[in-house]
Amino acid sequence: MRETQKVIGRIALKKAARPEYATEIWITVSPSLTEAMVRDALKSGAFTATMRFGDRTAETMDRKGGYVVGRPVRLRIQYADGTFAPNDCRIVITRTEKKEMREITDADVARTMFTGTTKKMFAEKFGAIYKRTIHESEIITIVTFTRGERNEIN
Numbered sequence: 001m002r003e004t005q006k007v008i009g010r011i012a013l014k015k016a017a018r019p020e021y022a023t024e025i026w027i028t029v030s031p032s033l034t035e036a037m038v039r040d041a042l043k044s045g046a047f048t049a050t051m052r053f054g055d056r057t058a059e060t061m062d063r064k065g066g067y068v069v070g071r072p073v074r075l076r077i078q079y080a081d082g083t084f085a086p087n088d089c090r091i092v093i094t095r096t097e098k099k100e101m102r103e104i105t106d107a108d109v110a111r112t113m114f115t116g117t118t119k120k121m122f123a124e125k126f127g128a129i130y131k132r133t134i135h136e137s138e139i140i141t142i143v144t145f146t147r148g149e150r151n152e153i154n
Contacts, residue, residue, distance in 0.1 A: 021058065022065035024074045025050055025091070025143065026084075028129070033113055035077055035085055041113060042075070042089065042147065049111035049144045051104075053130050056141040057096040067093045067143050075145075090148035097144075102136040111144070 027050070029035045041047035060066035067073065072092050077085035099108070101123065109115070109122045117125065127134045134140075 019063050019065045022067050024076055026076050026078045028078045038077055049142055052141045055098055055139050067096050069093050072148050091145040092148050093145050095144040097142045098139055101134055101138050101140055
């Protein structure tokens with residue numbers, strides 16, 4: 001009986017240490033990526049993926065949490081001052097894929113708001129977002145999504 005309690009205790013500790021799953025995706029706008037551009041790309045279906053630094057799959061232990069395939073999340077447009085646009089939308093995660101930076105392709109980039117840029121240009125812009133150099137061996141998670149049924153993006 002005592003051994004069973006120890007095992008249960010260890011399982012409970014592991015579950016308690018696991019971060020919550022991610023419930024939002026933030027897209028930060030800038031002079032080169034406007035709110036209108038994000039909204040138009042969402043409406044047209046041109047924007048179907050985003051990339052996140054590190055492992056953001058459902059199995060991650062990243063403190064920000066991972067994205068679960070099939071689960072809806074809130075897509076929010078964030079301004080440079082940290083505030084958010086009044087309207088957002090629900091998207092449904094359809095796939096998460098971990099890749100090393102060296103494995104990212106132009107086709108991967110084309111589904112994101114970095115469309116029209118090469119992999120090299122993407123690496124520079126991505127590094128600027130995270131305020132660091134992104135090395136070829138570092139993990140990037142591609143989060144693919146579709147718009148949910150309830151869409152407030154205008």
